[in-house]
Amino acid sequence: MAILVAAGRGLRAGSAIPKQFRPLGGMPLLALSLRPFAACDEIRQMILVVPDPEEARRQLSKWLPSRLPIDFVRGGETRQASTGAGLEAAAGASLVLVHDGVRPFITPELIRRVLSGAAEHGAAVPLLPVQETLKKVGPEGRVLGTAPRGEFALAQTPQGFRREILEAALNRAGSEGYEGTDEAELVERLGRPVARVEGLRENIKITTPEDFLLAEVLLTRGRGEVTVNMRIGIGYDVHPLVPGRKLVLGGVEIPHPCGPAGHSDGDLVCHAATDALLGAAGLSDIGQLFPDSDLAFRNASSLDLLARGWARIREAGFSLGNLDLVVVAEEPILSPHIEAMREKIAGTLGCEPGQIGIKGKRGEGLGFEGRREGMAAHAVALLVPGAEVRKT
Ligand code: MG
Numbered sequence: 001m002a003i004l005v006a007a008g009r010g011l012r013a014g015s016a017i018p019k020q021f022r023p024l025g026g027m028p029l030l031a032l033s034l035r036p037f038a039a040c041d042e043i044r045q046m047i048l049v050v051p052d053p054e055e056a057r058r059q060l061s062k063w064l065p066s067r068l069p070i071d072f073v074r075g076g077e078t079r080q081a082s083t084g085a086g087l088e089a090a091a092g093a094s095l096v097l098v099h100d101g102v103r104p105f106i107t108p109e110l111i112r113r114v115l116s117g118a119a120e121h122g123a124a125v126p127l128l129p130v131q132e133t134l135k136k137v138g139p140e141g142r143v144l145g146t147a148p149r150g151e152f153a154l155a156q157t158p159q160g161f162r163r164e165i166l167e168a169a170l171n172r173a174g175s176e177g178y179e180g181t182d183e184a185e186l187v188e189r190l191g192r193p194v195a196r197v198e199g200l201r202e203n204i205k206i207t208t209p210e211d212f213l214l215a216e217v218l219l220t221r222g223r224g225e226v227t228v229n230m231r232i233g234i235g236y237d238v239h240p241l242v243p244g245r246k247l248v249l250g251g252v253e254i255p256h257p258c259g260p261a262g263h264s265d266g267d268l269v270c271h272a273a274t275d276a277l278l279g280a281a282g283l284s285d286i287g288q289l290f291p292d293s294d295l296a297f298r299n300a301s302s303l304d305l306l307a308r309g310w311a312r313i314r315e316a317g318f319s320l321g322n323l324d325l326v327v328v329a330e331e332p333i334l335s336p337h338i339e340a341m342r343e344k345i346a347g348t349l350g351c352e353p354g355q356i357g358i359k360g361k362r363g364e365g366l367g368f369e370g371r372r373e374g375m376a377a378h379a380v381a382l383l384v385p386g387a388e389v390r391k392t
Contacts, residue, residue, distance in 0.1 A: 001093030002037050002111075002158065003047045003086035006030050006056075006101025007075020018051065019206065020101045021059055023317020025219040025229060025385055026282070029206060030056075031063035032104035038065035040108040042115055045093070048101070049075045049086040080179055080186070084170050087163075095119055096166055098183050099158035102206045105218060110200050111158060117197040118160030125160075125184040126199035127153035156199045159183050165192055216385055230321060233280025235379040237271035241372060249327060249334070250341025250358060251303035251348070256332050260375060263292045267302035268377040269358070273323055273345060274302075274309040276381035281313040307348050313383065320349055321382030324357035329375040334360030 006020040020030040030048070037043045046068055050056035053072035064070055073089045075082035083098055090096055095118055097111065110126060117124025134147040159182060161169075169186035173179070180186045184194045206215050220229045245259030250269040260266030274286045283289075289312070290297045290305050297305070323345070327334060338358050346353040363370030 001045050001047070001090050001095065002043050002097040002099060003049060003083065003090060004030070004033060004037075004099050004101045005049045005075070005079060005082050005086060006033075007049045007051055007082040008079075009051065020050075021056075022212070023315075023385070024104065024206075024212065024215055026317045027063050028059055028317075029104060029215075030101050031060050033099070033101050033106070034060075034063070034065060034068075034070075035104075036106045036108050036111060037099075038068050040111045042112065043068065043097075045090075046070045047073055047086045047089050049073050049082045050101075051075060078179060079181075080170065080173060083166075083183060084174070087166060087170065090163070094163055095160060096163050097158040097160045098166070100205055103157060103203055104206070104215070105200070105202045105204060106158065107200065110197075110203065113197040114158050114160040117195045118162060121193055121195035122162045122165050123160065123184060123187045123192060124195040124197050125182075126156040126158070126203070127196045128156065128199040128201060129153060153196070154199070155182055155184060156203050156205075157182070161187065165190070219385075229385045231280040231282070231318065231383045231385075233276040233278065233381045233383070235272040235275030235277070235279060235381070236376070237268040237275070238368075238374055238376040239266045239268050240368075240374045247332075248302070249337065250325075251301070251306075251344035252337050252340045254332060254334075254337050258372075264290075264297055264300040264302050264305065268375055269325060269327055269341065269379075270302035270306045270345075272377035272379035273325060273381070274306045276323065276379035277306075277313055277320075277383070278309055280381045280383040281316050281318050283309075283312055283316065303344060303348055306345070310349055317385055318383040319385075320351045320355055321384050322355045322357065323349070323379065323381045326359050326361050326378045327375065328361045328363055328369045328377070330363045330365070330370055330372045334358075 009018050021028045024032055037046055050072055053074050057072050071089055073085050076085055114124050130149040130152050134149040136144045136147055138144045165187055169190050173186045187194055202218055239260030239262050241258045242261045243258045247254045247256040247259035248265045248267045260268055271286055278285055341358050342353040342356045345356050368374045369376055
């Protein structure tokens with residue numbers, strides 16, 4: 001049995017979303033923290049302690065492991081109260097692990113070390129040696145001395161306990177009004193032994209924006225990627241031209257005697273762009289998201305469809321590297337409209353026009369484009385994980 005404590009509002013990392021739900025590598029951080037437990041056969045049930053159980057289940061639904069039953073429990077005002085709520089829901093478990101929801105880099109090996117330490121000694125905690133020199137600091141920030149760092153260690157989670165020991169420790173602390181900084185501390189206060197197991201340096205607690213950046217780098221390590229987890233996508237669209245239809249390309253209306261036939265406004269530039277972006281994010285395509293059969297999308301502005309697709313991609317945790325397009329049309333000449341199209345698309349994606357490339361290409365009399373029967377657009381998109389790094 002493992003309890004993931006993730007009930008904090010967690011706004012320290014500089015975002016309106018609690019940090020345990022912020023995207024990391026394309027999924028919510030908390031979903032990433034679940035995975036090592038799901039990969040561990042010894043764990044047969046999990047309890048997620050969250051601010052809002054219904055909302056959390058909705059946000060994580062796509063990433064919940066099928067093997068493992070997961071209960072969502074509402075957290076309390078403090079870390080200790082949240083652990084208590086989780087433990088209450090963990091009826092029947094004899095060994096309990098308590099883990100910070102914002103430590104996604106644990107491994108099944110570490111989980112097993114803690115489990116066997118707890119089974120043997122009643123309580124076990126992963127510790128790391130202190131590598132930096134440890135200073136004692138006075139109230140005014142003056143250094144008062146140097147601590148013998150060999151006598152200290154850094155505590156991580158998961159921490160493991162025999163159920164009755166954790167229960168007694170929480171009860172004692174509760175009745176004395178004591179707030180500890182981890183569960184092991186409460187067991188120490190009972191005078192019960194807490195065993196040391198070897199911690200894991202990469203098992204970082206993700207708290208600040210810098211931690212998120214470091215975490216992105218840790219995620220790509222071992223995949224042989226030089227860059228930070230970039231994703232590429234391709235898109236293509238073609239529409240026949242019919243007389244009397246408006247010609248809208250990249251959200252810009254261009255005077256012309258004919259325009260693309262289609263269910264929506266037929267803006268093939270937006271359609272190809274949307275597909276390239278969705279493809280890069282590993283999501284479905286424009287036809288599935290906005291089906292022709294849905295009357296709501298009849299004559300829809302394709303710039304709107306692009307915006308809606310983009311919102312999904314942002315939710316999945318990506319931001320734009322760049323988007324590049326080629327529009328193949330015999331006429332009209334597109335160059336006078338390219339700047340306006342770039343600006344429209346950049347506005348829709350919330351990026352700089354410099355991240356959008358659009359080139360017009362004539363069909364040179366060849367093929368359906370050359371015969372003026374239709375127009376085509378090709379797109380490639382590059383996405384990067386996480387919030388965009390913008391120049392201010
Ligand atoms: Mg289309």
